Amino acid sequence: MLIHANPKRFMDLSGRLLPYFSGVAGFLLVLGLYLALFVAPKDYQQSETVRIMFVHVPAALMTTFVYAFMAVASIVGLAWKHPVADMAAKAAAPIGACFAVLMLATGALWGQPMWGTWWVWDARLTSALVQLFLYIGYIALWEAIDEPTRAARAAAILAIVGVINIPIIKFSVEWWNTLHQPASLAKLDGPSIDPSFLWPLLIMMAGYVMFFATLVLLRTRTEILNRRMRSLHMAQVRVGEQVKSYG
Amino acid sequence: MAEFFSMDGYGGYIWPAYVLSVVILAGFVLVSLRSYRHAQKRVADLEANTSKAATTQG
Numbered sequence: 147m148l149i150h151a152n153p154k155r156f157m158d159l160s161g162r163l164l165p166y167f168s169g170v171a172g173f174l175l176v177l178g179l180y181l182a183l184f185v186a187p188k189d190y191q192q193s194e195t196v197r198i199m200f201v202h203v204p205a206a207l208m209t210t211f212v213y214a215f216m217a218v219a220s221i222v223g224l225a226w227k228h229p230v231a232d233m234a235a236k237a238a239a240p241i242g243a244c245f246a247v248l249m250l251a252t253g254a255l256w257g258q259p260m261w262g263t264w265w266v267w268d269a270r271l272t273s274a275l276v277q278l279f280l281y282i283g284y285i286a287l288w289e290a291i292d293e294p295t296r297a298a299r300a301a302a303i304l305a306i307v308g309v310i311n312i313p314i315i316k317f318s319v320e321w322w323n324t325l326h327q328p329a330s331l332a333k334l335d336g337p338s339i340d341p342s343f344l345w346p347l348l349i350m351m352a353g354y355v356m357f358f359a360t361l362v363l364l365r366t367r368t369e370i371l372n373r374r375m376r377s378l379h380m381a382q383v384r385v386g387e388q389v390k391s392y393g
Numbered sequence: 394m395a396e397f398f399s400m401d402g403y404g405g406y407i408w409p410a411y412v413l414s415v416v417i418l419a420g421f422v423l424v425s426l427r428s429y430r431h432a433q434k435r436v437a438d439l440e441a442n443t444s445k446a447a448t449t450q451g
Contacts (some may be wrong), residue, residue, distance in 0.1 A: 193398040197407050201414040244421050252410040259406050369431035378439040
Protein backbone atom coordinates (compact mmCIF):
# COMPACT_ATOMS: atom_id res chain seq x y z
CA MET A 147 0.00 0.00 0.00
CA LEU A 148 2.81 2.36 0.88
CA ILE A 149 4.24 1.97 -2.61
CA HIS A 150 1.07 3.51 -4.00
CA ALA A 151 1.35 6.58 -1.81
CA ASN A 152 3.07 8.37 -4.67
CA PRO A 153 0.35 10.47 -6.41
CA LYS A 154 1.58 9.66 -9.93
CA ARG A 155 1.64 5.93 -9.26
CA PHE A 156 -1.74 6.17 -7.57
CA MET A 157 -3.22 7.89 -10.64
CA ASP A 158 -1.88 5.13 -12.92
CA LEU A 159 -3.10 2.29 -10.75
CA SER A 160 -6.50 3.77 -9.86
CA GLY A 161 -7.13 4.64 -13.50
CA ARG A 162 -6.67 0.99 -14.40
CA LEU A 163 -8.75 -0.31 -11.47
CA LEU A 164 -11.73 2.05 -11.78
CA PRO A 165 -13.54 0.36 -14.70
CA TYR A 166 -13.38 -3.04 -12.97
CA PHE A 167 -14.40 -1.68 -9.57
CA SER A 168 -17.37 0.24 -10.93
CA GLY A 169 -18.45 -2.74 -13.06
CA VAL A 170 -18.36 -5.14 -10.12
CA ALA A 171 -20.14 -2.60 -7.87
CA GLY A 172 -22.91 -2.05 -10.44
CA PHE A 173 -23.36 -5.79 -11.00
CA LEU A 174 -23.53 -6.61 -7.28
CA LEU A 175 -25.94 -3.76 -6.50
CA VAL A 176 -28.35 -4.65 -9.32
CA LEU A 177 -28.23 -8.35 -8.38
CA GLY A 178 -28.61 -7.49 -4.69
CA LEU A 179 -31.63 -5.24 -5.31
CA TYR A 180 -33.25 -7.93 -7.44
CA LEU A 181 -32.74 -10.61 -4.77
CA ALA A 182 -33.84 -8.26 -1.98
CA LEU A 183 -37.08 -7.18 -3.65
CA PHE A 184 -38.13 -10.22 -5.69
CA VAL A 185 -36.44 -13.35 -4.36
CA ALA A 186 -36.09 -13.03 -0.57
CA PRO A 187 -39.20 -14.29 1.26
CA LYS A 188 -41.09 -12.28 3.85
CA ASP A 189 -40.25 -12.85 7.49
CA TYR A 190 -42.71 -14.77 9.69
CA GLN A 191 -42.53 -12.03 12.36
CA GLN A 192 -41.70 -8.87 10.43
CA SER A 193 -43.59 -9.68 7.20
CA GLU A 194 -42.34 -7.59 4.23
CA THR A 195 -40.62 -4.95 6.37
CA VAL A 196 -37.66 -7.32 6.66
CA ARG A 197 -36.75 -6.08 3.16
CA ILE A 198 -35.63 -2.81 4.73
CA MET A 199 -32.81 -4.84 6.27
CA PHE A 200 -31.17 -5.22 2.83
CA VAL A 201 -30.62 -1.46 2.55
CA HIS A 202 -30.30 -0.66 6.26
CA VAL A 203 -27.66 -3.17 7.39
CA PRO A 204 -25.20 -2.49 4.50
CA ALA A 205 -25.51 1.27 5.10
CA ALA A 206 -24.84 0.75 8.82
CA LEU A 207 -21.88 -1.54 8.08
CA MET A 208 -20.40 1.05 5.72
CA THR A 209 -20.93 3.88 8.21
CA THR A 210 -18.44 2.23 10.55
CA PHE A 211 -16.25 0.67 7.83
CA VAL A 212 -15.63 3.98 6.06
CA TYR A 213 -14.72 5.69 9.32
CA ALA A 214 -12.28 2.88 10.17
CA PHE A 215 -10.78 3.33 6.68
CA MET A 216 -10.39 7.07 7.32
CA ALA A 217 -8.73 6.41 10.68
CA VAL A 218 -6.22 3.98 9.15
CA ALA A 219 -5.50 6.37 6.26
CA SER A 220 -5.07 9.19 8.80
CA ILE A 221 -2.54 7.18 10.81
CA VAL A 222 -0.59 6.45 7.62
CA GLY A 223 -0.82 10.14 6.67
CA LEU A 224 0.36 11.32 10.07
CA ALA A 225 3.08 8.75 10.63
CA TRP A 226 4.58 8.49 7.14
CA LYS A 227 3.52 11.86 5.70
CA HIS A 228 1.99 10.25 2.64
CA PRO A 229 -0.12 12.86 0.84
CA VAL A 230 -2.29 10.24 -0.91
CA ALA A 231 -3.32 8.78 2.47
CA ASP A 232 -4.53 12.20 3.65
CA MET A 233 -6.38 12.77 0.40
CA ALA A 234 -7.99 9.30 0.56
CA ALA A 235 -9.27 9.99 4.09
CA LYS A 236 -10.66 13.35 2.96
CA ALA A 237 -12.22 11.74 -0.14
CA ALA A 238 -13.89 9.03 1.96
CA ALA A 239 -15.61 11.30 4.50
CA PRO A 240 -18.58 12.48 2.37
CA ILE A 241 -19.22 8.88 1.26
CA GLY A 242 -19.34 7.83 4.92
CA ALA A 243 -21.68 10.71 5.71
CA CYS A 244 -24.04 9.53 2.93
CA PHE A 245 -24.05 6.02 4.39
CA ALA A 246 -24.71 7.43 7.86
CA VAL A 247 -27.72 9.42 6.59
CA LEU A 248 -29.03 6.29 4.83
CA MET A 249 -28.50 4.17 7.95
CA LEU A 250 -30.50 6.62 10.08
CA ALA A 251 -33.26 7.18 7.50
CA THR A 252 -33.81 3.51 6.64
CA GLY A 253 -33.59 2.67 10.34
CA ALA A 254 -36.36 5.14 11.13
CA LEU A 255 -38.48 3.73 8.28
CA TRP A 256 -38.02 0.28 9.79
CA GLY A 257 -38.49 1.40 13.39
CA GLN A 258 -41.88 3.02 12.86
CA PRO A 259 -43.73 -0.13 11.69
CA MET A 260 -41.80 -2.59 13.92
CA TRP A 261 -41.21 -0.66 17.15
CA GLY A 262 -43.97 1.92 16.78
CA THR A 263 -41.49 4.80 16.75
CA TRP A 264 -39.20 6.51 14.23
CA TRP A 265 -36.58 7.27 16.84
CA VAL A 266 -35.59 6.55 20.44
CA TRP A 267 -32.62 7.94 22.33
CA ASP A 268 -31.23 4.51 23.12
CA ALA A 269 -27.51 3.76 23.10
CA ARG A 270 -27.39 2.26 19.59
CA LEU A 271 -29.34 4.98 17.84
CA THR A 272 -27.62 7.78 19.75
CA SER A 273 -24.10 6.47 19.04
CA ALA A 274 -25.09 6.05 15.36
CA LEU A 275 -26.20 9.69 15.26
CA VAL A 276 -22.90 10.71 16.90
CA GLN A 277 -21.15 8.93 14.00
CA LEU A 278 -22.92 11.20 11.50
CA PHE A 279 -21.82 14.24 13.53
CA LEU A 280 -18.23 12.94 13.49
CA TYR A 281 -18.33 12.82 9.69
CA ILE A 282 -19.78 16.33 9.51
CA GLY A 283 -17.19 17.63 11.98
CA TYR A 284 -14.37 16.00 10.00
CA ILE A 285 -15.56 17.55 6.71
CA ALA A 286 -16.03 20.95 8.39
CA LEU A 287 -12.52 20.81 9.83
CA TRP A 288 -11.00 20.29 6.37
CA GLU A 289 -13.04 23.23 5.08
CA ALA A 290 -12.10 25.46 8.00
CA ILE A 291 -8.30 25.29 7.57
CA ASP A 292 -6.86 26.73 4.36
CA GLU A 293 -3.38 25.28 4.45
CA PRO A 294 -3.67 21.62 3.27
CA THR A 295 -0.95 20.05 5.44
CA ARG A 296 -2.30 21.70 8.60
CA ALA A 297 -5.86 20.76 7.68
CA ALA A 298 -4.77 17.17 7.04
CA ARG A 299 -3.07 16.95 10.43
CA ALA A 300 -6.01 18.37 12.38
CA ALA A 301 -8.54 16.22 10.51
CA ALA A 302 -6.39 13.11 10.99
CA ILE A 303 -6.31 13.65 14.74
CA LEU A 304 -10.11 14.02 14.81
CA ALA A 305 -10.53 10.85 12.72
CA ILE A 306 -8.24 8.85 15.00
CA VAL A 307 -9.83 10.10 18.24
CA GLY A 308 -13.32 9.57 16.83
CA VAL A 309 -12.63 5.88 16.21
CA ILE A 310 -13.57 5.31 19.86
CA ASN A 311 -17.22 5.60 18.75
CA ILE A 312 -17.01 2.49 16.54
CA PRO A 313 -16.75 -0.09 19.39
CA ILE A 314 -19.39 1.95 21.23
CA ILE A 315 -21.80 1.52 18.29
CA LYS A 316 -20.87 -2.15 17.91
CA PHE A 317 -21.27 -3.13 21.56
CA SER A 318 -24.00 -0.65 22.51
CA VAL A 319 -26.61 -3.38 22.01
CA GLU A 320 -24.80 -5.59 24.54
CA TRP A 321 -23.64 -3.06 27.12
CA TRP A 322 -26.93 -1.20 27.41
CA ASN A 323 -30.58 -2.08 27.24
CA THR A 324 -31.54 -0.94 23.76
CA LEU A 325 -34.66 -1.10 21.65
CA HIS A 326 -32.38 -2.00 18.74
CA GLN A 327 -31.83 -5.75 18.39
CA PRO A 328 -28.39 -7.30 19.04
CA ALA A 329 -26.13 -8.56 16.23
CA SER A 330 -27.34 -11.36 13.95
CA LEU A 331 -24.35 -11.54 11.60
CA ALA A 332 -21.07 -10.80 13.33
CA LYS A 333 -21.36 -13.37 16.08
CA LEU A 334 -18.81 -15.88 17.36
CA ASP A 335 -21.13 -18.85 16.80
CA GLY A 336 -21.97 -17.83 13.22
CA PRO A 337 -24.83 -15.77 11.84
CA SER A 338 -28.34 -16.47 13.20
CA ILE A 339 -30.16 -15.59 10.01
CA ASP A 340 -31.79 -17.84 7.44
CA PRO A 341 -29.80 -18.36 4.19
CA SER A 342 -32.73 -16.99 2.15
CA PHE A 343 -32.09 -13.62 3.87
CA LEU A 344 -28.36 -14.03 4.36
CA TRP A 345 -27.42 -14.30 0.67
CA PRO A 346 -29.20 -11.20 -0.59
CA LEU A 347 -27.81 -9.34 2.43
CA LEU A 348 -24.22 -10.47 1.80
CA ILE A 349 -24.47 -9.52 -1.87
CA MET A 350 -25.83 -6.08 -0.99
CA MET A 351 -23.01 -5.64 1.55
CA ALA A 352 -20.42 -6.61 -1.06
CA GLY A 353 -22.08 -4.18 -3.48
CA TYR A 354 -21.86 -1.35 -0.93
CA VAL A 355 -18.19 -2.16 -0.24
CA MET A 356 -17.39 -2.05 -3.99
CA PHE A 357 -19.44 1.14 -4.34
CA PHE A 358 -17.25 2.70 -1.66
CA ALA A 359 -14.04 1.37 -3.27
CA THR A 360 -15.05 2.89 -6.62
CA LEU A 361 -16.07 6.24 -5.18
CA VAL A 362 -13.06 6.60 -2.91
CA LEU A 363 -10.72 5.98 -5.88
CA LEU A 364 -12.61 8.50 -8.02
CA ARG A 365 -12.72 11.14 -5.27
CA THR A 366 -9.05 10.65 -4.34
CA ARG A 367 -8.21 11.21 -8.02
CA THR A 368 -10.25 14.41 -7.88
CA GLU A 369 -8.29 15.52 -4.79
CA ILE A 370 -4.97 14.86 -6.55
CA LEU A 371 -6.13 16.79 -9.62
CA ASN A 372 -7.26 19.68 -7.42
CA ARG A 373 -3.84 19.84 -5.77
CA ARG A 374 -2.14 19.72 -9.14
CA MET A 375 -4.48 22.52 -10.24
CA ARG A 376 -3.38 24.66 -7.27
CA SER A 377 0.31 24.09 -7.88
CA LEU A 378 -0.02 24.79 -11.63
CA HIS A 379 -1.92 27.94 -10.80
CA MET A 380 0.79 29.07 -8.38
CA ALA A 381 3.48 28.30 -10.98
CA GLN A 382 1.64 30.40 -13.57
CA VAL A 383 1.30 33.29 -11.16
CA ARG A 384 5.07 33.11 -10.60
CA VAL A 385 5.80 32.91 -14.34
CA GLY A 386 3.47 35.87 -14.87
CA GLU A 387 5.40 37.90 -12.29
CA GLN A 388 8.73 36.99 -13.91
CA VAL A 389 7.46 37.99 -17.34
CA LYS A 390 6.32 41.30 -15.87
CA SER A 391 9.71 41.93 -14.23
CA TYR A 392 11.54 41.16 -17.52
CA GLY A 393 9.31 43.61 -19.35
CA MET B 394 -48.59 -6.00 -9.28
CA ALA B 395 -50.62 -3.91 -6.82
CA GLU B 396 -49.86 -6.58 -4.24
CA PHE B 397 -46.15 -6.24 -4.91
CA PHE B 398 -46.27 -2.48 -4.39
CA SER B 399 -48.44 -2.66 -1.28
CA MET B 400 -45.93 -5.06 0.39
CA ASP B 401 -48.53 -6.37 2.85
CA GLY B 402 -49.48 -2.81 3.71
CA TYR B 403 -45.88 -1.85 4.54
CA GLY B 404 -45.11 -0.33 1.12
CA GLY B 405 -45.21 3.13 2.66
CA TYR B 406 -42.09 2.26 4.68
CA ILE B 407 -40.30 -0.16 2.36
CA TRP B 408 -40.40 1.85 -0.87
CA PRO B 409 -39.15 5.11 0.65
CA ALA B 410 -36.23 3.16 2.18
CA TYR B 411 -35.25 1.79 -1.26
CA VAL B 412 -35.93 4.97 -3.22
CA LEU B 413 -33.94 7.04 -0.74
CA SER B 414 -31.01 4.60 -0.90
CA VAL B 415 -30.93 4.61 -4.70
CA VAL B 416 -31.42 8.39 -5.01
CA ILE B 417 -28.75 9.31 -2.43
CA LEU B 418 -26.15 6.84 -3.75
CA ALA B 419 -26.81 7.62 -7.44
CA GLY B 420 -26.88 11.36 -6.73
CA PHE B 421 -23.57 11.06 -4.91
CA VAL B 422 -22.02 9.29 -7.91
CA LEU B 423 -23.20 12.08 -10.22
CA VAL B 424 -21.85 14.85 -7.96
CA SER B 425 -18.50 13.04 -7.60
CA LEU B 426 -18.23 12.43 -11.35
CA ARG B 427 -18.99 16.06 -12.10
CA SER B 428 -16.32 17.42 -9.79
CA TYR B 429 -13.86 14.85 -11.21
CA ARG B 430 -14.52 15.96 -14.80
CA HIS B 431 -14.33 19.60 -13.75
CA ALA B 432 -10.93 19.06 -12.10
CA GLN B 433 -9.68 17.11 -15.14
CA LYS B 434 -10.63 19.95 -17.46
CA ARG B 435 -9.10 22.65 -15.25
CA VAL B 436 -5.80 20.77 -15.01
CA ALA B 437 -5.73 20.19 -18.78
CA ASP B 438 -6.38 23.91 -19.42
CA LEU B 439 -3.69 24.99 -16.97
CA GLU B 440 -1.18 22.53 -18.41
CA ALA B 441 -1.85 23.83 -21.91
CA ASN B 442 -1.35 27.39 -20.64
CA THR B 443 1.86 26.49 -18.83
CA SER B 444 3.46 24.93 -21.90
CA LYS B 445 2.38 27.94 -23.97
CA ALA B 446 3.89 30.29 -21.39
CA ALA B 447 7.09 28.23 -21.40
CA THR B 448 7.43 28.44 -25.20
CA THR B 449 6.76 32.18 -25.38
CA GLN B 450 9.18 32.82 -22.56
CA GLY B 451 11.87 30.36 -23.70
